[in-house]
Amino acid sequence: MGPTKTRQDWTSAALGVIASVGVERLSVERLATELGVTKGSFYWHFSDRAALIESALLWWEEQGTDRVIAELEGIADPAARLRLLLLTAFGDLEHGPVDVALAARGGDALIGPIIQRVMAKRVDFVTEIFAELGSTPAQARRRGRIAVATYIGHFQLRVALPNDRYLAKPAKPYIDELMEIIAVPST
Amino acid sequence: MGPTKTRQDWTSAALGVIASVGVERLSVERLATELGVTKGSFYWHFSDRAALIESALLWWEEQGTDRVIAELEGIADPAARLRLLLLTAFGDLEHGPVDVALAARGGDALIGPIIQRVMAKRVDFVTEIFAELGSTPAQARRRGRIAVATYIGHFQLRVALPNDRYLAKPAKPYIDELMEIIAVPST
DNA sequence: ACCTGAACACCGTTCAAGT
DNA sequence: ACCTGAACACCGTTCAAGT
Numbered sequence A, B: 001m002g003p004t005k006t007r008q009d010w011t012s013a014a015l016g017v018i019a020s021v022g023v024e025r026l027s028v029e030r031l032a033t034e035l036g037v038t039k040g041s042f043y044w045h046f047s048d049r050a051a052l053i054e055s056a057l058l059w060w061e062e063q064g065t066d067r068v069i070a071e072l073e074g075i076a077d078p079a080a081r082l083r084l085l086l087l088t089a090f091g092d093l094e095h096g097p098v099d100v101a102l103a104a105r106g107g108d109a110l111i112g113p114i115i116q117r118v119m120a121k122r123v124d125f126v127t128e129i130f131a132e133l134g135s136t137p138a139q140a141r142r143r144g145r146i147a148v149a150t151y152i153g154h155f156q157l158r159v160a161l162p163n164d165r166y167l168a169k170p171a172k173p174y175i176d177e178l179m180e181i182i183a184v185p186s187t
Numbered sequence C, D: 001a002c003c004t005g006a007a008c009a010c011c012g013t014t015c016a017a018g019t
Helices: A007-021 A028-035 A039-045 A049-072 A078-091 A096-103 A112-132 A137-160 A172-182 B007-021 B028-035 B039-045 B049-072 B078-091 B096-103 B112-132 B137-160 B172-182
Strands: none
Touching: A007 A028, A007 A039, A007 A049, A007 A096, A028 A039, A049 A078, A049 A096, A049 A112, A078 A112, A078 A137, A078 A172, A096 A137, A096 B137, A112 A137, A112 B137, A137 A172, A137 B096, A137 B112, A137 B137, A137 B172, A172 B137, A172 B172, B007 B028, B007 B039, B007 B049, B007 B096, B028 B039, B049 B078, B049 B096, B049 B112, B078 B112, B078 B137, B078 B172, B096 B137, B112 B137, B137 B172
């Protein structure tokens, strides 16, 4: 494995950096040093730093959202689908950190559109579950938004309250509480 | 008003920049230009850029959390206290953006401690309300965390779903739904 | 096809010198 | 007491030149 790097090499390395220290500390020069090439070579693969970040986020969209939705879509019973979604989402300590690093940047000119698209997909998916559970369309959508907001905030609280045991390792009572609160019988 | 600037001048200007474009794009040089002085003068007031950010966040802690809690603490009825808190928190389109810019940075070495302290204060305040409403201590705390997580996620969704009417201008039905969901009668 | 090396701009930080 | 101006380091970006 000589000094030749592929686009995917840069992309994967970038997503790792984003997850661990955030987008803003992603430095082309440092990445180049880690990969054992000069920063000049980076510009053969990408037009600029922004293009690298965009590439990393598209990869994140695919793995963290599209794949999960595709897997759960097949479950016919909406309550079972919701429960497995909560278990998957709140239990996935792998994707949580990336979500935390990105959630606040929906207004960003560059990555905002990607984040907006991902959040819309998530709200739509949960809204559909509530609709099947018997909510009116408007109520299902309100609850869909609240559910996704709760998910985002959950992983941010995990890092904001590092000494909280329940958050550190989401326990079953916590998920049960979420189910009880979120899936409250509709009007 | 000559070129002489106070520490508070720098602090206020910094919080404004943080709210509008985020911590990472806070540039000492640009701030200095805006204030009409050279960046060299900045280092007479502050030891470094980090000290400026810390000063801005302490100001944020005081105005956005301590002051609100102090105001609501006097309300004896816990249900009324909760409702007014939700109305205040979800209706405050002034402080929301700063929260969005900061919520994800709880792991940061510099500002993490401040954010952690603020989040803990908020969770404690809501936990107390649930306890007074009749929840067991453990359940009250779980619901306190969920409530704060929902608040954080709410303002992040606002920027992630800019075309969503309910989020753009939090309507009464939305707050009602929150009350109904969050303040569900305890076991 | 992919990389190096040198150049330039922008910004954080320091510090001697000014008023 | 507060500010300027020059200096240096780090990083994004460009590009001619190498293999």
